[in-house]
Amino acid sequence: MTTEVGSEPEVKKEPEKSSEEAQAEQQQQLAEQPAEPSESEPSAAAEPQPTPTDSTKPDNTDQQENAEAEPSSPPPSSGQKKEKGISRFLPPWLKRQKSHSQVEPKESSSPTDTPNQTLTEKQEEEEKEEEEAEAAEEQVGKAPEEAEKRQEEAGPKEEGEAVSPVVEQPAETKEVKAEVKEEVKAEEVQAENNSVGSVETQPAKEEKEGTSAEKKGEKGGEEVQESSVLSPLKLGKKMKIVVCHVTLLDGTQFPCEVEKRAKGQYLFFKVCEHLNLLEKDYFGLSFKDNADQRCWLDPTKEIKRQIRNSQWQFAFNVKFYPPDPSQLTEDITRYLLCLQLRQDVSSGRLPCSFVTHALLGSYTLQAELGDYDPEEQRLDSIADFQFAPSQTKELEEKVVELHKSHRGMTPAQADVQFLENAKKLSMYGVDLHHAKDSEGVDIMLGVCANGLLIYKDRLRINRFAWPKILKISYKRSNFYIKIRPGEAEQFESTVGFKLPNHRAAKRVWKVCVEHHTFFRLTNPEQPTKSKFLTLGSKFRYSGRTQAQTRQASTLIDRPAPYFERTSSKRISRSLDGAPVISVSDHGHMLDSARTPGSGENGHDPALELSSDSKSPQVEEEAEPGKGAVAGAVPAELPFETGTDGADSSETKSAEDKLNSEINGQPEVIEVVEETVVIEEVVKAAKPKSSAPEVSVTVASSATEEVPEVKEEEEKSASSDSESEEEAEFHPQSPSDSAHHIQEEPEEEQEQSQKAPPTNAEPQQDAEPETTDKVEAVVNQQKEEDEKTPGEETVVAPEDAPNGHHVQDGEEALTSLGAVAEEEEELEPCVVNGDASHAETERVPQVICCSEPPVVKTEMVTISDTFAAQKTEIATKEVPIVHTETKTITYEAAQLDGTGDGEPGVLMTAQTITSESLCTTTTTHITKTLKGGLSETRIEKRIVITGDSDIDHDQALAQAIKEAKEQHPDMSVTRVVVHKETELAEDDD
């Protein structure tokens, strides 16, 4: 669980880090520190949630509690919005909903929420919305950075969740961002996250989700912290410092203090900093697990959870052996690679012939000792060098003989020659794992840059290049690869291998995933869509690909750092003898270097997307056609698996995606771990969003049970290695993408939802503001009753020359302002603003009209109105005089209080927005899990805006008519007329 969790936080963190690194480690520490507190809180938050899973209603209470907790939590990071921070006191879930709604508005540019909730809730929501709106505005203003972040986040999610998840995601993203800005205490943040998680949580998902939710919370908290590093952080809790011992490639020990909950990347960065290494993507930290097997430290996850009970002892190693070391930018990088290879050679891990041993040894001498000096170099001193596993006098003599021929060669040149020879060795960069084939014969699996090699003894008996591999998966102790059918073959075949145990299988799988991503996914121009990963473990390679790191390396512009070459055997000197100058440069360099790549995570958000693995989908999932690309993508990403304790919090908006694509990220690989299969996964039809600007945000929902911190930890720890029993990875190269795009629709959602929303597709027709809510929920519980089907509320829009705000007055205003400053208007009719509370939403409730603060706005809400008539009437009735803005809202009256009572778990939310000249259509697809039943609601909001010239009544009538025709099963629940009249004169 932990392992997987890391992805999101990293994404966010890294970018910041990149920018910040120069600033100082301190900040990082700070950031990390905050994380701790978060964890504790999350657990608490998590607890309440679990109850929800059990029974829907309890959830509400819990959520509320959580929400309460929140207020304290996120103080506006930027400091701009502390007030809003207050608003945060409102229950998080409420906020979420609003956030969703707001989010939608933003994207759609015409957001209005019609909360089904009770007035109080509404108010709270309003406040929240305001906050959110502000946040949104801020975001808008801040556009670049945040947008990027969003994109990153969004990108993955979108991809991940193709279908259903809409609304929530956006909300989450915003929330997160907002939080970041505001700098919320980690704890608080977590609480929110938790709350969110609870909302989303599906009853079905139990412990795993719960854990995931918690983790999400934690992650979210961490993210926030890290992101907000600059801002003052509150170090709520004492952090425990642990000293890590890192064995460097030259054999020296590098002690490094880290906070106990620090993530792998923190330590890794510290080591790289110590080494003055910029091209660090080829390297990694490894540790020995309890079985004495070498494992790679996942930078995105907490160290503690990875090493478990092992010592805090690590080794700095080359993780990805560059096929062409001459393309490395810096000599120091090559030097470190040389050190690694010398180790590999002398240990026998990299077998080579006598002659090669001698040749490599001679270059080693040349690099470390300089030109051959008969006085100084005698065999006895050479014996200090380990050139081969079994070193003979003959070999040493040969080494010396060859050494003589290298006269005049600089150390750097000698290293280059060393690498040029080493790279040709057949086992260069091959990571071997013991296994058995299907017949029980002992073999070795070799993972390398080009693919997977199968050895029997020393003989290569098979080879599967990455392009030939369709899927990589493991289940228990079995490791599988699905092979693309050859030209003559019709069917793809799957090859299975038996590993010694589950952990070994997972280790091979992870290494494969990482190598595939690093080496195979290099085409920066490929849109993210092309890639898919499948489920199973959330694990993905979070770093840069080789292509990206190469690109980043081109930006390195520092004078070659000074470093001392020492034989690992003979000397224990640290490498950082770099002069001050270089150091300072180094800092800059780091920044520049990282930025391009956006840190390890930064650019590749897609890769890191968290997928929820909860659902059994992995294997069962059908692969949707390519056509669904856009849709499909979102489906997978959004969810994070609770099992892993993943960060569900990540929300990635479509925007992010777009951006990511723009950035040219190669492929998005999603790896999902399969954890537990809760229910059958139903794939929901994916709504096609014709609108170009489709922003899909998927919030990962995790059902949280009430795991306590300790439990969580344990679980997570266990989950890391063991909980994930299966995982699949579908490597797709850009070109290949077509093949398998597997979509795993929102796993969670799907699970819970048994009825896919068929009608769901939002139409982008220019329709007047009509919000149709379609309930595609198969299992409807109480909620059904609540609904008033067929009711149509029509709001006749008055002229809306100027921006209109709607509904909740203030909120709406703010949100609008933030979102669209267009003169036009958007009349936001948000029917269901909040998805989260699930059923309630279905039934539109009457919204109180509040006067917008600034502008004189009249809002009229009519409940139980009958559509057309009232519409018109309303329009007419609206007094134009002196009123700047008028909003009339008709809502179907329905509601039942019950709705409020049981908030379901929001599984997915999706928002699709399309705009035409004077019409904005926003479709929200929300999946909610309530009481074990899943419900999908599709809500379509059509906003007609225009000058007074427009015959709104007619337009509205037309729109309603069309909407009905298109969606016979949908009902018009609310009509809002918002009229703004410019009274410039009066006002003045």
Added chain:
Amino acid sequence: MANVCPYGRFTHAIVRGIPESFGQRADGGESVSVDVAKAQRQFGVLTGALRQKVGLQLIEIPADPELPESWRIEDIAVIQGDTALITRPFKQQRRAEADAVRRVMNELNLTVVEMGVEEGGSGGATLEGSDVLFTGREFFVGISKHTNHRGAEVLADTFRDFAVSTVPVCGGCRLKNICSMGGPETIVFSNSEGAKKTQRMMEQLTDHHYDVLSVSEDVASNCVYVRGPAKVDYLLHPTADECPNSITAFQKLPDYTLLPTACSEASKLGGALSSFCLLINRKPNYS
């Protein structure tokens, strides 16, 4: 790694004369009727081409009537760089052929590795050089009735710098009967079904790219390629009489000096052009 250079840079060729017992089986099996004199003439043409046209230094081991198959010297050793692996032929009776070869290797200062020694004389490893295709970058070992997996392992252990892949030999008795090197990056393959199967396997196993020259007769798939000192590409291949349909394929090779060389008598015994010689590069090149 050391001693890596494009395939074809040879300086020496080791051959062994045709004994009067040519045509007999080393293991006493029924003999095939062949024209010994013709075989010797063909052998003369071959050695002449290698020495005078290609410009290799030729080392000829005298024929030994006691060893009827000793002319098939390719089977006895696998040489790469300055390491020579003395093989363990499938037929017990042929193992005596190694003595003379070993002496030559030592004279050439090659590092000699004994397959028999490696395995303590047993272990069941068998390997014949005609089942080994070295491409300059990697080895392919054909698993045939003459060569087994264990033998391939010994070879892999000997030449550790290189990938050693095993492939089934389909459609021929030896790997070199269906394919051979036709250039630094070119492999000549027969287009028989069995050969294609082997070819596909090799394509799957390799990390490198090779051009494939497909010929329509099995016999044509065994050629001897040498890149001469003057950077001329020489290709010894069977004559038009032996493979009328494949000559055009050879002629497609750009800027090659083609040396049609008959080996019809050896073919009757399952031999081929490459069977007659061991090619060695004694100019160490550490590139």
